[in-house]
Amino acid sequence: MRIHPIYFLRVTGLLDGASLLVLLGIAMPLKYVWGLDKAVTIVGSIHGGIFCLYALAILYAFIRVKWSLLWPAAAVAAAFVPFANFVLDWQLKKNQDRLEIKPFNHALLVYSIVFFSFFDLFSQLPVMSTFAVSVGASSFIVGFVIGLYSMANTLGNIISGIITDKSGPFKILLAGLFLSSIALLLYRLVDEPAMLIVVRIFHGLVAGLIVPAAFTFSANTTKKDQQGKKVAFTGSFVGLAAIIGPAFSGIMASRTSVPFVFTSVAILGLILTVLAAIFFRTFQIPKREKPGESAELAGSIFNSGVRKAYAGAFFLMFSQGAIAYLLPLHVQALGYDSRLSGTLMSTFGIIAVLIFALPTNRIFDRVAPTRTMAIGIGLMGLSQLLISQSSTMLTLYLVLGLYGVGFAFLFPSTNTLLIQSTPVELRGKAYGYFYAVFSLGVVAGSSILGWLPFSINQGFLCTGIVLLAFSAFVVLGKQKQRVLDA
Structure with missing residues (x-):
């Protein structure tokens, strides 16, 4: 039985509302009256994690449910007002059966995955050289680790293509998203050039798994008379990544750190991994052409x-x-x-x-x-x-x-x-x-x-x-x- 997207929104909303009350009514008095600073640190971290889940539930409902924009706006506002989540839940429960579910647009998820892959690439450009220097790399090693990513990426592209033809794009796409996110998190452990080289090889290899599988999925699910337009529209997400990626990493790295930038990108990758696991698991590879239908191409x-x-x-x-x-x-x-x-x-x-x-x-x-x-x-x-x-x-x-x-x-x-x-x-x-x-x-x-x-x-x-x-x-x-x- 399919679970209504509003159900996820209601559950995470109630958790968010409850954690906000605990933060304001218990943790903050413990800190400011009794001097227990850790109370706010612990409860605040839990509330922050729940809020992230709640935000994702709002986004999921926004994509899947046919409703007025006032609903997601109210859901966002309720997160910052005590007891508002409970009032919202009461309204959502009354209207849940009336809100129709829209068919999921798989192309939107493919576009997001393509954006992530190139955003990952372009966000590295302004910061990788300085990061390599910060862990003690020589000028030769700096140039080497930058080129090393592209070489490992090339091998990953080839591996992705071979596996995609054998078992379909879903498994390799999921593996690429998850492993790329893990690779981005590994930069937090880098403290010397040798470790950076290892992480760069792994990152380039697994990141190379994504794009061939994503474009194959897109091509195999697009009508013949719309392929050019679809590829062009996909290219717009590549272009957006090229524009946003360097600016994002340059600004964020100057205010925080390079590992924080990569962690932020990793979180986006993990979210897309979960969404791909949910919505692509039923994807079936289109039937192959009958003998003689593609004789010029099959050789x-x-x-x-x-x-x-x-x-x-x-x-x-x-x-x-x-x-x-x-x-x-x-x-x-x-x-x-x-x-x-x-x-x-x-x-x-x-x-x-x-x-x-x-x-x-x-x-x-x-x-x-x-x-x-x-x-x-x-x-x-x-x-x-x-x-x-x-x-x-x-x-x-x-x-x-x-x-x-x-x-x-x-x-x-x-x-x-x-x-x-x-x-x-x-x-x-x-x-x-x-x-x-x-x-x-x-x-x-x-x-x-x-x-x-x-x-x-x-x-x-x-x-x-x-x-x-x-x-x-x-x-x-x-x-x-x-x-x-x-």
Whole structure:
């Protein structure tokens, strides 16, 4: 028998109301009258934990129940007023049978998991170097532990893809969420470089399990004529993580500590683990295509469409690595404050998120993915060339906006092309390799340009030429295929 979401809200609400009365009526007098400080510490901690459960119950009811917004607003307000929870429970009990339960939107949970995975990644960027130094790491070890995460992540992506095809995305997704949360909590135990290296390997490996399984789940539960739009909308959560993650960790680390930042992210991961365990446990892998329905795709996941998708993913992240490496140096060389680099990167992220989330995302279902891929990689290549020639703040913002448009076109195109080029039974493995290529692209973009004897402007020019060459290759390959088909 299914338990009504209001039941959970009522139980946690009564516990919250009772613990508030104990805190105010017993613990606080014990502290301020009799000097027993531990009374408030103990009862306050218990009340805080119950309040967290109560907040989650409000959120769960908000998602699942068809009701007025006044109900969740009243539930939040009741937590801060003595005896209000009991009055609310009386009203909820009277109305529980009238409040209809909405079907759960699995896509919303998938979006949240994708956000968590990339939020975990981007929240590390501003603080990992300083954290490594704080535990005694040398400059070599600092660079090593940062790159080590990406390498371990690559292996995790591949493992995730293989297991997803064998047993479905649910188990590996659940394992990735739980183990990533545990890995984030382990940073509290790090007090020397050797321990940091071990935690980074474990963190990168288990975090790599999440994204291929999440995108496979999303692809396998989406109608064919909506795949491009769905991927674009999913990309908006990646963009939001890229915007919010660094800002969150930078601000929180300056006010608290790096382990506290990672603990906060871990709590989000554990909440999503519980929600995934509840709502994904009944997920069934779609039936495989009947023999002959996907003959072109079933032979190998490395067909021409998949190879183009992998190449697109690699050059997308190669370009990102180049931007991350060269843009701060270029801004500094022009005499601007280093904060400008962050706002420029936020600009391209905001532009991309808008294209992902607004009705513009329909283009990815109406235009062939190879065409939007060529447009996206071409715009990114052009923007790299223009950055090298930009010397004013206005032109830098305009060029990074153009880069954001290119990014927004390329990311959904590569994903859509991958989905269209792989059958359901091989999609997990295909996504595993896809995101492994993603990780390698970032490393290649920054490291190759760092090794080559290029100036900053030459680095941008080289990257732009490479991206434009790949765009031309995609266009020419499409024209050649048309000739062969004719």
